[in-house]
Amino acid sequence: MSTEYVALPVSTHRARTGGEAYDNIEPLLQQLADMAPTDSGREPLRQTIIGKCLPLGQHIARRYTGRGVEYEDLAQIAAVGVVLAVDRFDPGNGSSFLGFAVPTIMGEVKRYFRDSTWAVRVPRRTKELQQQLGTMIPRLAQSLGREPTARELADHMEIDLTEVTQALIARNSYTAASLDAPQTAERDGTSLTPIDSLCQIDPGYVLMEDSLTIGPLLAELPDRDRAILIMRYGQEKTQAQIAKTMGISQMQVSRLLTRILTDLRTQALQAA
Structure with missing residues (x-):
C-alpha cells in the first residue's frame, strides 16, 4: 500500500463525512469493482471508501484496549484491516460488506497480538490458547461464581490439562517489567528498582x-x-x-x- 491511513477519532471522521460513515458503502464497492485498474478515478474512490470505513476499525480497536497496547497503535493495525477488507471484498459473492469486514479487521488485530506483542517467544499454539482463555475464564467464572481451575478449563475446552497450564503460565510472558523502573521509595527519597534487589556489584x-x-x-x-x-x-x-x-x-x-x-x-x- 502506497498510502498510509491514519485512524482518526470517530467524531472527526463523521464531521468530515457529514455523519454518513457507512451509507452507500456496498454500491460504492460495486462501483469500485466495475472500474478498470487503469481508471484514473479508481484510486480516489478507493480512498473515499476506506475513509468511510475507518470508524469501524476504530470501534474494533477499542474492544482490545487494556491489553498492554496503546489505543493509537491498535487503531493503526485496525486501519490496515480496513484497507485489506476493502481491497479483498467481492460484491459478487452476495455477502454484506460489514459481515466480511468485521472478521477481517478483528483477525488483523488478533494477529498483531499473537505475533508482535509478547515479551518472550511463545509457541503459536500456546498463544492461541491464551487468547481463548481470555474469554473463557470470565465466562466460567460467572457461571461458577469463582475463578475456574485449570482442570475445569481443560474439561470445558476439551483439551489437555498440560496445554491449559502452559497457556496460563504464558500469560505472564505477555509483558515484561523493566529492571530499571522505580518500584519502591526509600526514606531518603531515593527509588529502588528491581535490579537493586536482584543483584549487587561484586x-x-x-x-x-x-x-x-x-x-x-x-x-x-x-x-x-x-x-x-x-x-x-x-x-x-x-x-x-x-x-x-x-x-x-x-x-x-x-x-x-x-x-x-x-x-x-x-x-x-x-x-x-
Missing part, C-alpha cells in the same frame, strides 16, 4: 582487574620490596613487625612503602 571483578594490572608489576619488583608488600598487605603485619623482621627502623619501612606504592601507582596508570 567486588571480585574489581579485584580481578586490579590483579591483572598489578601482577606483572609486582613480579618485576626487587625481592626486598616485594617481601615488604607481602608482609604488610598479604600477612597484615604492622610496620613495627616488618621493621623487626627486616632489621631496619619503622621509619625506613614507612618510607619504603610510600616509595614502592608510588612507583607501582605510576606504572599502573601508564599501563592503563
Whole structure:
C-alpha cells in the first residue's frame, strides 16, 4: 500500500463525512469493482471508501484496549484491516460488506497480538490458547461464581490439562517489567528498582582487574620490596613487625612503602 491511513477519532471522521460513515458503502464497492485498474478515478474512490470505513476499525480497536497496547497503535493495525477488507471484498459473492469486514479487521488485530506483542517467544499454539482463555475464564467464572481451575478449563475446552497450564503460565510472558523502573521509595527519597534487589556489584571483578594490572608489576619488583608488600598487605603485619623482621627502623619501612606504592601507582596508570 502506497498510502498510509491514519485512524482518526470517530467524531472527526463523521464531521468530515457529514455523519454518513457507512451509507452507500456496498454500491460504492460495486462501483469500485466495475472500474478498470487503469481508471484514473479508481484510486480516489478507493480512498473515499476506506475513509468511510475507518470508524469501524476504530470501534474494533477499542474492544482490545487494556491489553498492554496503546489505543493509537491498535487503531493503526485496525486501519490496515480496513484497507485489506476493502481491497479483498467481492460484491459478487452476495455477502454484506460489514459481515466480511468485521472478521477481517478483528483477525488483523488478533494477529498483531499473537505475533508482535509478547515479551518472550511463545509457541503459536500456546498463544492461541491464551487468547481463548481470555474469554473463557470470565465466562466460567460467572457461571461458577469463582475463578475456574485449570482442570475445569481443560474439561470445558476439551483439551489437555498440560496445554491449559502452559497457556496460563504464558500469560505472564505477555509483558515484561523493566529492571530499571522505580518500584519502591526509600526514606531518603531515593527509588529502588528491581535490579537493586536482584543483584549487587561484586567486588571480585574489581579485584580481578586490579590483579591483572598489578601482577606483572609486582613480579618485576626487587625481592626486598616485594617481601615488604607481602608482609604488610598479604600477612597484615604492622610496620613495627616488618621493621623487626627486616632489621631496619619503622621509619625506613614507612618510607619504603610510600616509595614502592608510588612507583607501582605510576606504572599502573601508564599501563592503563
